[in-house]
Amino acid sequence: MIRLPSQWLCRQRSSFKKPNFSTSPILFTLKKNKMDCLTYQDMFEHNKAAFLAAVSAVKPANLIESSVQINGSILTVKGNDFQLKQPCHVIGFGKAVLEMALTMERKLGDYMKQCVISVPVGTKKAHSIPSNTKVEILEGAANNLPDKEAEENTRKILKIVEDLKEDDTLLVLISGGGSALLSLPVHPLTLEEKLQVIKQLANAGADILQLNCVRKSLSAVKGGQLAAAAQPATIISLILSDVIGDPVDFIASGPTAPNKDNPAAAWDIICKFQLQNSIPQSAEVCLRSNYSRANSNLKDKEVNNILIGNNLVAITAAMNKLISLNYSVCFLSPSIQGNVTRIAVFYSQLASRICRFLASSKCNLFEGLEEAYLLSIEARNEIEKTVCNSSHTRGICLIAGGETTVRVTGTGKGGRNQELALRFAEESKKISTGCEYANQFSISLLSAGTDGIDGPTNAAGAFGYAEQLDGNEDYIKYLEDSDTNTFYSKLNAGKNLILTGHTGTNVMDIHIVTICKK
Ligand SMILES: Nc1ncnc2c1ncn2[C@@H]1O[C@H](COP(=O)(O)OP(=O)(O)OP(=O)(O)O)[C@@H](O)[C@H]1O
Numbered sequence: 001m002i003r004l005p006s007q008w009l010c011r012q013r014s015s016f017k018k019p020n021f022s023t024s025p026i027l028f029t030l031k032k033n034k035m036d037c038l039t040y041q042d043m044f045e046h047n048k049a050a051f052l053a054a055v056s057a058v059k060p061a062n063l064i065e066s067s068v069q070i071n072g073s074i075l076t077v078k079g080n081d082f083q084l085k086q087p088c089h090v091i092g093f094g095k096a097v098l099e100m101a102l103t104m105e106r107k108l109g110d111y112m113k114q115c116v117i118s119v120p121v122g123t124k125k126a127h128s129i130p131s132n133t134k135v136e137i138l139e140g141a142a143n144n145l146p147d148k149e150a151e152e153n154t155r156k157i158l159k160i161v162e163d164l165k166e167d168d169t170l171l172v173l174i175s176g177g178g179s180a181l182l183s184l185p186v187h188p189l190t191l192e193e194k195l196q197v198i199k200q201l202a203n204a205g206a207d208i209l210q211l212n213c214v215r216k217s218l219s220a221v222k223g224g225q226l227a228a229a230a231q232p233a234t235i236i237s238l239i240l241s242d243v244i245g246d247p248v249d250f251i252a253s254g255p256t257a258p259n260k261d262n263p264a265a266a267w268d269i270i271c272k273f274q275l276q277n278s279i280p281q282s283a284e285v286c287l288r289s290n291y292s293r294a295n296s297n298l299k300d301k302e303v304n305n306i307l308i309g310n311n312l313v314a315i316t317a318a319m320n321k322l323i324s325l326n327y328s329v330c331f332l333s334p335s336i337q338g339n340v341t342r343i344a345v346f347y348s349q350l351a352s353r354i355c356r357f358l359a360s361s362k363c364n365l366f367e368g369l370e371e372a373y374l375l376s377i378e379a380r381n382e383i384e385k386t387v388c389n390s391s392h393t394r395g396i397c398l399i400a401g402g403e404t405t406v407r408v409t410g411t412g413k414g415g416r417n418q419e420l421a422l423r424f425a426e427e428s429k430k431i432s433t434g435c436e437y438a439n440q441f442s443i444s445l446l447s448a449g450t451d452g453i454d455g456p457t458n459a460a461g462a463f464g465y466a467e468q469l470d471g472n473e474d475y476i477k478y479l480e481d482s483d484t485n486t487f488y489s490k491l492n493a494g495k496n497l498i499l500t501g502h503t504g505t506n507v508m509d510i511h512i513v514t515i516c517k518k
């Protein structure tokens, strides 16, 4: 059983800025390798089991159960005590808050006065909901985009918090997807205009920090404004992070966190993506005037933003599952981000170097590796150790978390995980063509979103490997059309898709690179 040291993230980050690794020596000796021979089907099954273990570890019920205790009128959240003067008001928004709310209701009992949550369309149908629950479940934001329903639901939630008094306690349940589910355009912007800006930015490849910085400037509730409206009540937010580094002011666009963005940042992002002439005039006015920011003077000490789970918890569970399946496992990074094609190149180059090393012991694993800055010194040492200790195992798994970005170039159906899997297959095929080790080792990538929904598709992600492309040369067209979901749905009758449906949780994506003997 492994536990990732809690300081891992910090060490990762501090060594992030020192990309001087090109002379990294192999510190460990490769023993004669007697890895098992596996089929792609075996690899897929094992990877999928690890992914499901990861999702299960971040189930909101488990996280709330271990983070929240109530003892008389004292509410304790992750070791912080709060005296309840009267029963709490609970609100929530995000893909994971239904389970959070139902567990909270069980915990609080009579100490919960009311609970209203905004969740994705289809959530009620996908869950069994106790008939006697007090939790009012409002659905909206089909396809993870704000709509009339989400706006209406946000108004209801805002009304609750605006009526709170000093003796009230407000519990705010927050998870990824909250930006679309708690959405109220700032005056005079309309929902359609706001949607247009967000879609344009997302399709241009903006990352979540850029998107949410702009969202805060276009919103009447994000960037601390919801908490400002709830004052003078005591505000306690329980946050499940789906953003790299867990910045509470960006998760769901930080409705209960002070907005610390530079006042010019949102407009700068619009300019960076050269959208200044194509966004609606009213959006430009909001972005330049920074009205939404002036609307909230929230201070850090006026709110209690408490993190209850993140991607690292999920990765740890996946690693433990793979170890129990007798793989030699290595943790690469909790913060993989960047363009999907570049990340595909990075994973396939790294995997092929490991194959070459296993075949001949003669190569420096990291020299000349593109995007090598993604690996900290610790990760490099771990990779070397893992490779050298892989004898008598089923194979090697490198595991990482994060979120890539995609430039959508066509009108097809896809998502960043399915695109990463297909681009990995493409890169691996290019690299392995003509290599003598290619017929000794199989390499694959599972990439899937822990929320179970990758982009606007019904898949969480996919499992990619070079041989998938044999006889399917038209895969290039699918990539050009941003149609990777259609590609994987047709391939092997959809057997390489990861299909879970909405998982009820959301802590970004999991990537598993696997290297096995053929
Ligand atoms: N056809 C497509 N092919 C590839 N990627 C796509 C396609 N359509 C949309 N996307 C990408 O999917 C992203 C949205 O996916 P998704 O709804 O899973 O977001 P998310 O980041 O998981 O949401 P949240 O964090 O709010 O839960 C967009 O940023 C867009 O780049």
Ligand SMILES: O=C(O)[C@H](O)CO
Pocket (backbone or CB within 6 Å): 175, 176, 177, 178, 179, 180, 208, 212, 242, 243, 250, 251, 252, 253
């Ligand atoms: O809702 C959002 O803004 C994203 O999921 C990041 O938290």
